[in-house]
Amino acid sequence: MTANQARQTRVLIVGAGAIGGFYGAALQRGGADVSLVCRSEAEVVRQHGYRIESVRRGDSVLRPNQILLSAADYQGGPPDYLVLSVKVVHGLDRVSLIRDAVGPDTAIVLIENGVEIESEIAQAFPANELISALAFVQVSRIAPGVIRHFAFGDLTFGNYPRGLSERSRHFGALLESGGIQCALTEQVVTARWAKCLWNAAFNPASVLGGGLDTEDMLGTPEGEALVRRAMQEVRAVADAAGHSLAPELIDQYIENTRKAPAYKTSMALDYLHRRPMEIEAIIGNAVRAGRRERVDIPTLENLYALLKMVEHKAGKPA
Amino acid sequence: MTANQARQTRVLIVGAGAIGGFYGAALQRGGADVSLVCRSEAEVVRQHGYRIESVRRGDSVLRPNQILLSAADYQGGPPDYLVLSVKVVHGLDRVSLIRDAVGPDTAIVLIENGVEIESEIAQAFPANELISALAFVQVSRIAPGVIRHFAFGDLTFGNYPRGLSERSRHFGALLESGGIQCALTEQVVTARWAKCLWNAAFNPASVLGGGLDTEDMLGTPEGEALVRRAMQEVRAVADAAGHSLAPELIDQYIENTRKAPAYKTSMALDYLHRRPMEIEAIIGNAVRAGRRERVDIPTLENLYALLKMVEHKAGKPA
Structure with missing residues (x-):
């Protein structure tokens, strides 16, 4: 300078x-x-x-x-x-x-x-x-x-x-x-994994439910359990990749999301407006990291696969 | 007589x-x-x-x-x-x-x-x-x-x-x-589980993708892998419940579905026409059977949870 x-x-x-x-x-x-x-x-x-x-x-x-x-x-x-x-x-x-x-x-x-x-x-x-x-x-x-x-x-x-x-x-x-x-x-990569914890759970589910908001996703015990499973898997992947996240982050995210007014994720908005979705950045890369690190990630795999189906359909002539 | x-x-x-x-x-x-x-x-x-x-x-x-x-x-x-x-x-x-x-x-x-x-x-x-x-x-x-x-x-x-x-x-x-x-x-109950093998995989995915047909669901490697995971879990639950299904049934179902013209499942049609869906009969009961028999069924749990989110949203005032 x-x-x-x-x-x-x-x-x-x-x-x-x-x-x-x-x-x-x-x-x-x-x-x-x-x-x-x-x-x-x-x-x-x-x-x-x-x-x-x-x-x-x-x-x-x-x-x-x-x-x-x-x-x-x-x-x-x-x-x-x-x-x-x-x-x-x-x-x-x-x-x-x-x-x-x-x-x-x-x-x-x-x-x-x-x-x-x-x-x-x-x-x-x-x-x-x-x-x-x-x-x-x-x-x-x-x-x-x-x-x-x-x-x-x-x-x-x-x-x-x-x-x-x-x-x-x-x-x-x-x-x-x-x-x-x-x-x-x-440690910006750790910060990215911490954000991924929220994103990789809520974004896919919001699309798969047809454009859900946060209240829709947390409104049933099964829904909250799904969100938690996805978050736990992201945490395990991040950990295996050398980025430890505090375990209490999951409870905090759920609690803060519940307290905030219901809102739609960026991926849900992209889906509803028929824009391309950031599937790979938000969950695909986490899935590949999980495979690479040999972490068991059935929920992330399932969410990713369902999004690939949605994307495949969106790419076909109407 | x-x-x-x-x-x-x-x-x-x-x-x-x-x-x-x-x-x-x-x-x-x-x-x-x-x-x-x-x-x-x-x-x-x-x-x-x-x-x-x-x-x-x-x-x-x-x-x-x-x-x-x-x-x-x-x-x-x-x-x-x-x-x-x-x-x-x-x-x-x-x-x-x-x-x-x-x-x-x-x-x-x-x-x-x-x-x-x-x-x-x-x-x-x-x-x-x-x-x-x-x-x-x-x-x-x-x-x-x-x-x-x-x-x-x-x-x-x-x-x-x-x-x-x-x-x-x-x-x-x-x-x-x-x-x-x-x-x-x-053995009609065994026959029901055999049909469930197809239904519990394709019906939920078709809804979660926003009303997909069979080609949409099998059109990506990830999609087919998801369908197979769901089928394998149903087979494990049926087996634990005393109803052994032939392992080759999964390949047969996938192959026959691929060969048939693309079509939408009954649950996808219900979803698209905003009619109540047979969530419990088609997958909820299989999930409960899996929990009861202590079978690991992450994919069925995930599909079920996502459908409960959809149902929860559908039940809210628009």
Whole structure:
């Protein structure tokens, strides 16, 4: 931070959905020079910026410095941070989306769901710093160029596979200046497994029940028992993979979910809106980790198999 | 068959759905005096009879001798056979539906789906002969008083808990005269478990995928593996309950299902039409049998729990 102190930190965001827009706006408020790769809505954003409506935080607008159709078009040299915030879905090649904009000093930041989603990027860019981030936020893109923020907003992150670099801390400082609460961790992979504990249980069940909310899922003894079985299996897989999670986390998650107003998971919303679901990131990778570590995971296998059936059907001509 | 030979066999059918109408018509063709308890469509049936449309067998009409709103209204003394062909769904008291028409010499015939569905009736009518029957048929009630027959029609039956009485044979003779192929068995409970092997796997998965057909379910390796796991668990439960099923049955079922044109299960059709599903008869009883026999049944438990979530949601005000 010597010669560079004078110039703005340059951030390129790839993936102009709700997550990319929401945190992009925060980075801009925090003082960064933010550019955005977006496709369908480039023209709307060029004219009006990317509007974030939030009851809690007030409305704000992200006005990207550069609005690009592809990362390759980014001008002025490689960015300091390339934020990848696309959904991790089947058939999307995340490496090729970002390759042309990653310079030798670019830190790659993943703000994405799931477990074991980093290795593909780490292998493609072995010399780059990789920051892995988990968003705890309810945001939704409600129209071209318009995001609605419903609740939360915290970001948990750290370096992959572990540690916490100066670049990570600087990224956190920008976000904090932009109003985002950050939890920096030296064990981000463990944090991903902890989030997976909730996600791999509730997300699949919400889809398989036809778009259930949390109350629907916890509303019967059998339902709660299923959720607990899935969580116990994730915990066993995480443990075998070297990421011990506190056993009381399961009770806490169930209790907190019961206390919160009923809501639908991101996967249920994708399902109901006939969008691709993050099946592999949210449960498929956990299943593969379980097989690799030779952990008995019948419930995860079953949930995954049922989701693959749903996906198979969705992929057929109607 | 001495003094009674002169008079017609008297059959009362309780449950005027597709199954009751279809086999009722066959019994009438076979020479029986058939009466029908039906509610909403009593007037239509009184005027036009119960029409069965069948490409394979030609159309036919069941003209019941008595059309009743309740079994208690049956005239002329108790029937020789009381056929119960209602769906086995939560909250329906099957015993009270038939109690007033069951005489000391009435044989009760269950033409219903599921496993372990007989004991409730056997306990309520310990002195009566109980015949348990499995229909292999695709029929659907398409309008009040109109049934469409799509395929098959065979009936497998025998006495509960085992054996094959004269009354069973006579019932078979009536049906055979009416054009129905019957498979009489001394081990009807084993036959129920064999059918459950298919039902408890495909029916729940078809609902949980949002109304899948058989091709959707077998279209991915994960899907087929799930179906096989469920079948293996049912086989283990049946075995523990004293009903050994041939191991090759699983391969046969998968192969035959693959070869047949894709179709939706009865439970998927109920789900898509927002009708009550036979969750307990088709999988709940198998789960309880597995718990009772201390068999490890994670897949059946998971499928059952997910169906309970669906049912819980369906029961809530929209």
